[in-house]
Amino acid sequence: MREPDGRAIRFGLGYWRKPGEPAYADAMAPPHAILSVEGVCKSYGALRAVDGLTFHVAPGEIVGLLGPNGAGKTTTINMILGVLAPTAGRIEIEGIDLAVQRSRALAKTNFAAVYAPLPGNLTVEQNLRVFGLLYGVPRLSERIGEVLSAYDLTRFRNTKAGVLSSGEQTRLSLAKAMLNRPRLLLLDEPTASIDPSAARDIRAGIADFVDAGHCGVLWTSHNMVEVEAVCDRVLFLSRGKILLEGDPKTLPREHGAASLDDLFVAVAHESVQGAAAE
Amino acid sequence: MTGSRVAAIVLRQFYLLRGSPQRVLPIFAWVAVDILLWGFITRYLNAVGRAGFNFVPALLGAVLLWDFLTRVMQGVTMAFFEDVWSRNFLNFFATPLRTSEYLAGLVTTGVATSLVALVVMLVLAWAAFGLSFAGIGLAMAPFLAALFLTGIALGITGAAIVLRLGPASEWLIWPIPTLVSPFVGVFYPVTILPVWMRAVSAVLPPTYVFEGLRAIVAGRPAPWEGLAIGLALAVVFVVLACVVFAAVYRYAIRTGLIARYSAESVS
Numbered sequence: 001m002r003e004p005d006g007r008a009i010r011f012g013l014g015y016w017r018k019p020g021e022p023a024y025a026d027a028m029a030p031p032h033a034i035l036s037v038e039g040v041c042k043s044y045g046a047l048r049a050v051d052g053l054t055f056h057v058a059p060g061e062i063v064g065l066l067g068p069n070g071a072g073k074t075t076t077i078n079m080i081l082g083v084l085a086p087t088a089g090r091i092e093i094e095g096i097d098l099a100v101q102r103s104r105a106l107a108k109t110n111f112a113a114v115y116a117p118l119p120g121n122l123t124v125e126q127n128l129r130v131f132g133l134l135y136g137v138p139r140l141s142e143r144i145g146e147v148l149s150a151y152d153l154t155r156f157r158n159t160k161a162g163v164l165s166s167g168e169q170t171r172l173s174l175a176k177a178m179l180n181r182p183r184l185l186l187l188d189e190p191t192a193s194i195d196p197s198a199a200r201d202i203r204a205g206i207a208d209f210v211d212a213g214h215c216g217v218l219w220t221s222h223n224m225v226e227v228e229a230v231c232d233r234v235l236f237l238s239r240g241k242i243l244l245e246g247d248p249k250t251l252p253r254e255h256g257a258a259s260l261d262d263l264f265v266a267v268a269h270e271s272v273q274g275a276a277a278e
Numbered sequence: 279m280t281g282s283r284v285a286a287i288v289l290r291q292f293y294l295l296r297g298s299p300q301r302v303l304p305i306f307a308w309v310a311v312d313i314l315l316w317g318f319i320t321r322y323l324n325a326v327g328r329a330g331f332n333f334v335p336a337l338l339g340a341v342l343l344w345d346f347l348t349r350v351m352q353g354v355t356m357a358f359f360e361d362v363w364s365r366n367f368l369n370f371f372a373t374p375l376r377t378s379e380y381l382a383g384l385v386t387t388g389v390a391t392s393l394v395a396l397v398v399m400l401v402l403a404w405a406a407f408g409l410s411f412a413g414i415g416l417a418m419a420p421f422l423a424a425l426f427l428t429g430i431a432l433g434i435t436g437a438a439i440v441l442r443l444g445p446a447s448e449w450l451i452w453p454i455p456t457l458v459s460p461f462v463g464v465f466y467p468v469t470i471l472p473v474w475m476r477a478v479s480a481v482l483p484p485t486y487v488f489e490g491l492r493a494i495v496a497g498r499p500a501p502w503e504g505l506a507i508g509l510a511l512a513v514v515f516v517v518l519a520c521v522v523f524a525a526v527y528r529y530a531i532r533t534g535l536i537a538r539y540s541a542e543s544v545s
Contacts, residue, residue, distance in 0.1 A: 044534075075534075081372035083536040085528075107374040116372075119290075119364040126293045133286035134373040 033092075034059050034184050034216035035080065040089030042075050042240075049075045051240035053089070057184065057216035062207070064227045064248060065220045067237035068268035073220045076237070077113070077186050080218070082106055093184050107135060110180055112173035113188035120162020124153055124172055127161055128179060135180035147175040150205060152198075166193035174202060178209070185210075185217045191226060203230050224248075224260040234260075236267045243267055279382065283375050287383020288390075291357050295391075305353075305391045306398040309345045313399050316341040317407040335495045337465060338409050340488060342399050344464045347425040347432075347484060348455045349395040353388030354433025355440075355451055362445050367536045377527050381520060384437065385430050392429065396422075414494060420505045421487050427512035428483045432458075434519035438526040445539070463488050483512035 035057035042050040050072040057063050065073050078084035080091055082102050091098040096105040118127045125144060132140040148154045151171040156164060161172055170193045177185060185206070191199035207230060210217055221227050227234060228248045236244040244251065244267065248260055257263040295301050320333040327333060361367060370380065403409040411418050436451040443450070461475055462468075462484040468476055479485045486508030490501050530536045 074537075078368075078534065078537045081368075083368055083371050083531060084534045085531045103374040103376050106372065109372075111372055113368075116365075116368045118369060119366050121298075121360075121364060122290065122293050126290075130286045130290045130293075131369070131373065133282045133289065134370070134375055136280065136282055136374070 032059060033057065034094055035218065036092040038090045040079060040086045040091060042079060042084065043087045048240050053242060055235055055242065057218055059216055060210055060213050061233065062210055062217040062219055062231050064231035064234035065218055065237065066227065066234050066264060071237040072240040073237055074188060077188055077218065077220065080186060081109070081111055108183040109186065110177040110182035111186035112177040112190050114170065114192045117169050118161050118172055118176060120160060123158050123160055125157045127172065128176060131176050132179055137180050143179060147178055151175040167195060167198065170194055181214055183215050185215050187217060187219045189221055190219065224264055228260050238267050238270060279376065279379055283379040284382045284386065287380060288386050291360065291387040294360060306395050309349060309395045309399050310402055312341060312345050313402045314406070317403065321407065334407055334409050336492065338403055338407055339491055339495070340464050342403055343421065343425055343487060343491065344459065345399060346392060346396050347429045349392040350388050350426055350429025351432040351436065351455060353391040354384050354430060355436040357384045357387040358437040358440065359448065362440060365539060367539050371536050377524055381434060381523060388430060388433055417500060420509055421490060424483045424487050424505065424508040424512045427516050431512065431515035431519040434523050438523040441530055442526045458482065467492060481511060483508040483515065
C-alpha cells in the first residue's frame with residue numbers, strides 16, 4: 001500500500017507518526033468540537049491498551065472508530081463514557097473536562113453498545129423512564145412516546161426487555177441512547193443484531209439526527225459497508241494507536257486498497273504482525 | 279446531588295418489587311418467622327424460668343431490633359445486587375449519576391423495605407406475644423436510629439466488597455450480621471465476654487443499643503450517655519463506609535472493573 005505521494009506506507013514499529021502526535025493538522029481541537037480526545041493513554045501494567053490517542057468529533061460529524069479486536073476501540077469508548085480512567089491525557093465533551101466535571105459532561109452524552117443491554121427485568125417503558133430520570137430528560141413521558149415510535153417499540157412498551165429478541169433489544173438500547181438528545185452519541189456496533197432493512201432505517205434516523213446539527217457521533221463497527229455509508233471520517237486503530245485517518249470513501253484508494261474491507265484486513269494483518277514482532 | 283437521579287435508582291427498585299412477589303416476600307417473611315420462633319422460645323422460658331423475670335422484652339425485643347438492623351443492611355445490599363445480577367453498572371455509571379446519588383438511592387430503598395419489615399415485626403410481636411415498645415415511646419428513636427445507621431454502614435460496606443472483589447464474593451456479605459452479633463451482646467451483657475471481645479464491642483454501635491434495652495427491661499434508667507456514643511459511632515461508620523465505597527469505585531474506574539462487570543461473566 002502507498003501514501004498519496006507514492007511512498008510506501010509503513011505500519012507498526014515503523015509508523016510514520018510519533019506517538020501522541022495528532023494524525024492530521026486538522027486534529028488540533030476546533031473550538032466547537034463536541035468531543036476532544038488529547039493524548040489519551042491507558043495502560044494495564046506493561047500493556048498499553050491505548051497509546052497517545054488524539055482526535056476530535058465536530059458537530060454534525062459521524063466518525064468511525066475502526067480496528068481489529070483488541071485495537072483499543074472499546075477501551076477508548078469506555079474512557080469517553082467515564083467508566084474507565086485514562087492513565088494519561090484529557091477528554092473533553094463540549095469543552096467540559098470529563099475528569100473534572102464528570103456528571104456535567106456525561107449529561108451531554110449517551111451510548112448504545114451490544115455488550116450493555118438494558119436490565120431485562122424491567123419493561124421497555126420502565127427502562128426508558130429510569131434512564132430518562134438519570135439524564136434529567138424534560139417532559140419525559142412525551143419523549144418516551146417519541147423514541148418508542150421512532151424505534152418501532154411502541155407495541156413492546158409493557159414487555160420485559162429480557163424477553164425481546166436481540167434485534168429488539170438493540171433498538172431499545174438505541175432508543176435509550178437518543179432519549180436525552182445527546183450532543184455526543186457513542187455507538188459500539190449499533191446495528192450488530194438488526195436485520196438489514198431495520199439497520200438501514202436506523203442508520204438513516206441517526207444520520208438525520210446528526211444532519212440536523214444535534215450531535216456528533218463516534219461509531220464503531222466491523223461492517224465496512226455500513227461505515228462507508230454512514231461515516232464522514234474514519235480512524236483506524238491498531239494496538240491502541242491511530243494508524244490511518246480520513247474519508248472512508250477515498251481512504252482505500254489513497255492507500256492502494258480496493259475497498260475499505262481490504263484496508264481493514266491490511267490493518268488487522270499489520271496489527272497481528274506488529275504484536276508478534278513486539 | 280440531584281433528586282431525579284436518586285429517584286431513578288429508587289424507581290428501578292420499586293419497579294422490580296412491584297412486578298415480583300418473590301422479591302416482596304423475603305422483606306417480611308423471614309423476620310416474621312424469626313419473631314414467631316423466638317416468641318415461642320420466650321414463652322417457654324417464661325413458663326420454666328424463675329418467677330418475675332419476663333423474657334419477652336429481653337429476648338424477643340432483642341431479636342426484633344437485631345432483625346431490623348439485618349433488614350436495613352439487606353435492603354441496601356439487595357438493591358445493589360440487582361445491578362450486579364443484571365450487569366447494569368456500565369449503563370448506570372455511564373450516565374451523569376454520581377456515586378453519592380447512587381448510594382442515596384440504595385439507602386432510600388433500604389429504608390423503605392426495612393420499615394415495612396419493622397412494622398410487620400412490631401405488629402406480630404405485639405399481637406402474638408404481647409411485646410410492646412409503647413411504654414418507651416419516643417425514647418425508642420435513638421435505639422432505632424443507631425441500628426438503622428449501622429445497617430446502612432454494613433450495607434454500603436457489603437456493596438463495596440462486592441464491587442472490589444467481584445460478584446462471586448456475594449457469599450461473603452450475607453454472614454456479616456452473624457459475624458457481628460457475638461460482639462454486640464444481642465442476648466447477653468457484654469461484660470461476660472473476654473476482654474479482647476469487649477474491646478471490639480466498645481466500638482460497635484449496636485452494643486450500646488442492646489445494653490440500653492436490657493437496662494430498660496430491668497427497670498433501670500436508660501443509659502442515654504451510652505446511646506449517644508452508639509449514635510456517634512454509627513454516624514462515623516456510615517461516613518467511613520461511604521469513603522470506602524468511593525475509594526473502591528475509583529479503583530474500579532481505574533482498573534476497568536465497572537466495564538468488565540457489565541460485559542463479561544467475571545468471578
